[in-house]
Amino acid sequence: MTDKELKRHLKKVVIGLIIIILIIIALLGYTLGGKKAELSMYTNAEYSDNLQTLGIDQNEFKEYLTVFANLIDDQYNEKQKMLNMATNFMENLYSSNELSIHENDKKNYDANHINNIIKEVQGTYIKTEIADGDFYQYQAEENVYVQNREVDRVTNCVEIDNIEKKGDNLEVIYTLNIVSKEKLAEYMIGQATNFESYKIKAVIMFNTNYEYSKYFVHQIVKL
Numbered sequence: 001m002t003d004k005e006l007k008r009h010l011k012k013v014v015i016g017l018i019i020i021i022l023i024i025i026a027l028l029g030y031t032l033g034g035k036k037a038e039l040s041m042y043t044n045a046e047y048s049d050n051l052q053t054l055g056i057d058q059n060e061f062k063e064y065l066t067v068f069a070n071l072i073d074d075q076y077n078e079k080q081k082m083l084n085m086a087t088n089f090m091e092n093l094y095s096s097n098e099l100s101i102h103e104n105d106k107k108n109y110d111a112n113h114i115n116n117i118i119k120e121v122q123g124t125y126i127k128t129e130i131a132d133g134d135f136y137q138y139q140a141e142e143n144v145y146v147q148n149r150e151v152d153r154v155t156n157c158v159e160i161d162n163i164e165k166k167g168d169n170l171e172v173i174y175t176l177n178i179v180s181k182e183k184l185a186e187y188m189i190g191q192a193t194n195f196e197s198y199k200i201k202a203v204i205m206f207n208t209n210y211e212y213s214k215y216f217v218h219q220i221v222k223l
Helices: 003-043 047-053 058-072 078-092 111-122 181-188
Strands: 100-103 106-110 136-139 144-147 153-166 169-180 196-206 215-222
Touching (some): 047 058, 047 153, 058 169, 058 196, 058 215, 078 106, 078 111, 106 111, 111 144, 111 215
Antiparallel strands (some): 100 106, 136 144, 153 169, 196 215
Protein backbone atom coordinates (compact mmCIF):
# COMPACT_ATOMS: atom_id res chain seq x y z
CA MET A 1 0.00 0.00 0.00
CA THR A 2 1.46 3.38 -1.02
CA ASP A 3 1.63 6.35 1.34
CA LYS A 4 -1.13 8.03 -0.61
CA GLU A 5 -3.45 5.04 -0.26
CA LEU A 6 -2.60 4.74 3.45
CA LYS A 7 -3.47 8.37 4.06
CA ARG A 8 -6.75 7.96 2.18
CA HIS A 9 -7.60 4.87 4.26
CA LEU A 10 -6.78 6.62 7.55
CA LYS A 11 -8.91 9.59 6.51
CA LYS A 12 -11.90 7.29 5.93
CA VAL A 13 -11.38 5.61 9.31
CA VAL A 14 -11.24 8.97 11.11
CA ILE A 15 -14.37 10.22 9.35
CA GLY A 16 -16.15 6.98 10.26
CA LEU A 17 -15.16 7.31 13.93
CA ILE A 18 -16.39 10.91 14.02
CA ILE A 19 -19.75 9.89 12.56
CA ILE A 20 -20.09 7.07 15.11
CA ILE A 21 -19.25 9.46 18.01
CA LEU A 22 -21.83 11.99 16.79
CA ILE A 23 -24.50 9.28 16.59
CA ILE A 24 -23.70 8.11 20.16
CA ILE A 25 -23.91 11.70 21.47
CA ALA A 26 -27.26 12.22 19.73
CA LEU A 27 -28.66 8.97 21.16
CA LEU A 28 -27.50 9.85 24.69
CA GLY A 29 -29.07 13.28 24.44
CA TYR A 30 -32.38 11.80 23.30
CA THR A 31 -32.40 9.16 26.05
CA LEU A 32 -31.48 11.51 28.89
CA GLY A 33 -33.87 14.14 27.62
CA GLY A 34 -36.67 11.57 27.56
CA LYS A 35 -35.92 10.48 31.14
CA LYS A 36 -35.86 14.09 32.32
CA ALA A 37 -39.20 14.78 30.67
CA GLU A 38 -40.69 11.65 32.19
CA LEU A 39 -39.55 12.66 35.69
CA SER A 40 -40.66 16.28 35.42
CA MET A 41 -44.11 15.12 34.33
CA TYR A 42 -44.94 14.40 37.98
CA THR A 43 -42.78 16.93 39.82
CA ASN A 44 -43.65 20.10 37.92
CA ALA A 45 -45.14 22.84 40.11
CA GLU A 46 -48.08 22.96 37.73
CA TYR A 47 -49.61 20.02 39.56
CA SER A 48 -52.98 20.35 37.86
CA ASP A 49 -51.39 19.17 34.62
CA ASN A 50 -49.81 16.27 36.50
CA LEU A 51 -53.15 15.24 37.96
CA GLN A 52 -54.74 15.35 34.53
CA THR A 53 -51.92 13.20 33.17
CA LEU A 54 -52.61 10.68 35.93
CA GLY A 55 -56.34 10.71 35.21
CA ILE A 56 -57.16 12.37 38.55
CA ASP A 57 -59.87 14.98 38.97
CA GLN A 58 -58.28 17.87 40.86
CA ASN A 59 -61.33 18.96 42.87
CA GLU A 60 -62.23 15.41 43.87
CA PHE A 61 -58.61 14.67 44.84
CA LYS A 62 -58.53 17.73 47.12
CA GLU A 63 -61.71 16.46 48.77
CA TYR A 64 -59.99 13.14 49.42
CA LEU A 65 -56.96 14.94 50.91
CA THR A 66 -59.30 17.01 53.09
CA VAL A 67 -61.03 13.89 54.42
CA PHE A 68 -57.78 11.97 54.93
CA ALA A 69 -56.40 14.86 57.01
CA ASN A 70 -58.75 13.86 59.83
CA LEU A 71 -56.21 11.12 60.51
CA ILE A 72 -53.55 13.61 61.66
CA ASP A 73 -55.67 15.91 63.85
CA ASP A 74 -54.07 15.36 67.26
CA GLN A 75 -57.02 16.87 69.11
CA TYR A 76 -58.69 13.45 68.87
CA ASN A 77 -57.59 9.97 69.91
CA GLU A 78 -56.89 7.21 67.37
CA LYS A 79 -60.42 5.78 67.41
CA GLN A 80 -61.94 9.22 66.99
CA LYS A 81 -59.57 10.03 64.12
CA MET A 82 -60.64 6.91 62.22
CA LEU A 83 -64.33 7.53 62.86
CA ASN A 84 -64.06 11.23 62.00
CA MET A 85 -62.38 10.30 58.73
CA ALA A 86 -64.96 7.63 57.89
CA THR A 87 -68.05 9.69 58.78
CA ASN A 88 -66.60 12.69 56.92
CA PHE A 89 -65.97 10.38 53.97
CA MET A 90 -69.59 9.25 54.02
CA GLU A 91 -70.86 12.82 54.18
CA ASN A 92 -68.66 14.25 51.43
CA LEU A 93 -67.35 11.51 49.14
CA TYR A 94 -70.03 8.85 49.01
CA SER A 95 -73.26 9.86 47.33
CA SER A 96 -75.66 7.20 48.59
CA ASN A 97 -78.49 8.65 50.68
CA GLU A 98 -78.69 5.40 52.63
CA LEU A 99 -75.39 5.97 54.42
CA SER A 100 -76.41 8.56 56.97
CA ILE A 101 -79.61 8.40 59.00
CA HIS A 102 -80.59 11.32 61.21
CA GLU A 103 -82.59 10.55 64.35
CA ASN A 104 -83.31 12.88 67.27
CA ASP A 105 -80.78 15.43 65.96
CA LYS A 106 -78.04 12.79 66.00
CA LYS A 107 -76.44 11.16 63.00
CA ASN A 108 -76.40 7.37 62.75
CA TYR A 109 -73.91 5.68 60.46
CA ASP A 110 -74.12 2.08 59.32
CA ALA A 111 -71.24 0.25 61.04
CA ASN A 112 -70.56 -1.98 58.02
CA HIS A 113 -70.03 1.07 55.80
CA ILE A 114 -67.80 2.73 58.39
CA ASN A 115 -65.68 -0.38 58.88
CA ASN A 116 -65.26 -0.96 55.15
CA ILE A 117 -64.24 2.66 54.53
CA ILE A 118 -61.59 2.39 57.24
CA LYS A 119 -60.41 -0.89 55.72
CA GLU A 120 -60.10 0.56 52.21
CA VAL A 121 -58.42 3.78 53.35
CA GLN A 122 -56.11 2.43 56.06
CA GLY A 123 -55.97 -1.32 55.54
CA THR A 124 -57.27 -1.80 59.08
CA TYR A 125 -59.82 -4.58 59.45
CA ILE A 126 -62.32 -3.70 62.19
CA LYS A 127 -63.37 -6.87 64.01
CA THR A 128 -65.28 -5.13 66.80
CA GLU A 129 -66.94 -1.78 67.23
CA ILE A 130 -64.50 1.08 67.80
CA ALA A 131 -66.78 3.74 69.30
CA ASP A 132 -65.20 5.50 72.26
CA GLY A 133 -68.39 6.61 73.97
CA ASP A 134 -67.51 10.29 73.78
CA PHE A 135 -68.07 11.43 70.20
CA TYR A 136 -69.45 8.10 69.01
CA GLN A 137 -71.51 5.31 70.52
CA TYR A 138 -72.16 1.89 68.99
CA GLN A 139 -75.70 0.47 69.03
CA ALA A 140 -75.56 -3.25 68.38
CA GLU A 141 -79.29 -3.66 67.75
CA GLU A 142 -79.20 -1.43 64.67
CA ASN A 143 -75.47 -2.01 63.96
CA VAL A 144 -74.85 1.74 63.75
CA TYR A 145 -72.47 4.32 65.15
CA VAL A 146 -74.36 7.18 66.74
CA GLN A 147 -72.59 10.52 66.73
CA ASN A 148 -73.18 11.80 70.27
CA ARG A 149 -71.77 15.22 69.47
CA GLU A 150 -70.51 16.72 66.24
CA VAL A 151 -66.85 16.98 65.47
CA ASP A 152 -65.95 20.54 66.41
CA ARG A 153 -63.15 21.05 63.87
CA VAL A 154 -63.15 21.09 60.07
CA THR A 155 -60.23 20.19 57.80
CA ASN A 156 -59.67 21.88 54.46
CA CYS A 157 -57.08 21.10 51.77
CA VAL A 158 -56.24 24.61 50.55
CA GLU A 159 -53.61 23.84 47.93
CA ILE A 160 -51.61 20.96 46.52
CA ASP A 161 -48.00 22.14 46.61
CA ASN A 162 -46.34 19.20 44.89
CA ILE A 163 -47.17 15.74 43.60
CA GLU A 164 -44.71 13.08 42.49
CA LYS A 165 -45.36 9.57 41.24
CA LYS A 166 -42.88 7.00 42.52
CA GLY A 167 -43.72 3.52 41.30
CA ASP A 168 -47.21 2.72 42.56
CA ASN A 169 -47.16 5.58 45.10
CA LEU A 170 -48.28 9.17 44.81
CA GLU A 171 -46.28 11.42 47.14
CA VAL A 172 -48.28 14.57 47.79
CA ILE A 173 -47.35 17.71 49.70
CA TYR A 174 -50.31 19.97 50.45
CA THR A 175 -51.42 22.87 52.61
CA LEU A 176 -54.10 22.05 55.16
CA ASN A 177 -56.15 24.39 57.32
CA ILE A 178 -58.04 23.21 60.42
CA VAL A 179 -60.85 25.49 61.51
CA SER A 180 -63.13 25.35 64.55
CA LYS A 181 -66.82 24.95 63.74
CA GLU A 182 -67.64 28.24 65.46
CA LYS A 183 -65.26 30.08 63.12
CA LEU A 184 -66.27 28.19 59.99
CA ALA A 185 -68.69 30.83 58.66
CA GLU A 186 -66.00 33.52 58.96
CA TYR A 187 -63.45 31.22 57.37
CA MET A 188 -65.69 30.51 54.37
CA ILE A 189 -65.88 34.22 53.52
CA GLY A 190 -62.17 34.77 54.16
CA GLN A 191 -62.50 36.68 57.44
CA ALA A 192 -61.22 34.08 59.93
CA THR A 193 -57.63 34.55 61.09
CA ASN A 194 -57.26 32.19 64.05
CA PHE A 195 -57.08 28.81 62.33
CA GLU A 196 -54.31 26.22 62.22
CA SER A 197 -52.32 25.73 59.03
CA TYR A 198 -49.99 22.82 58.25
CA LYS A 199 -47.94 21.32 55.46
CA ILE A 200 -48.97 17.69 55.06
CA LYS A 201 -47.16 14.87 53.32
CA ALA A 202 -49.30 11.96 52.18
CA VAL A 203 -48.17 8.79 50.44
CA ILE A 204 -51.19 7.44 48.61
CA MET A 205 -51.85 4.42 46.41
CA PHE A 206 -54.63 3.73 43.95
CA ASN A 207 -57.18 1.15 45.06
CA THR A 208 -57.63 -0.96 41.93
CA ASN A 209 -60.64 -2.79 43.37
CA TYR A 210 -62.73 -0.66 45.68
CA GLU A 211 -66.30 -0.08 46.80
CA TYR A 212 -65.81 3.22 48.60
CA SER A 213 -62.36 4.80 48.36
CA LYS A 214 -60.31 5.23 45.19
CA TYR A 215 -57.20 5.72 47.31
CA PHE A 216 -55.35 3.92 50.11
CA VAL A 217 -53.37 6.03 52.59
CA HIS A 218 -49.96 4.44 53.07
CA GLN A 219 -48.68 7.34 55.18
CA ILE A 220 -49.85 10.79 56.22
CA VAL A 221 -47.86 13.14 58.46
CA LYS A 222 -47.42 16.79 59.37
CA LEU A 223 -44.17 18.32 58.11
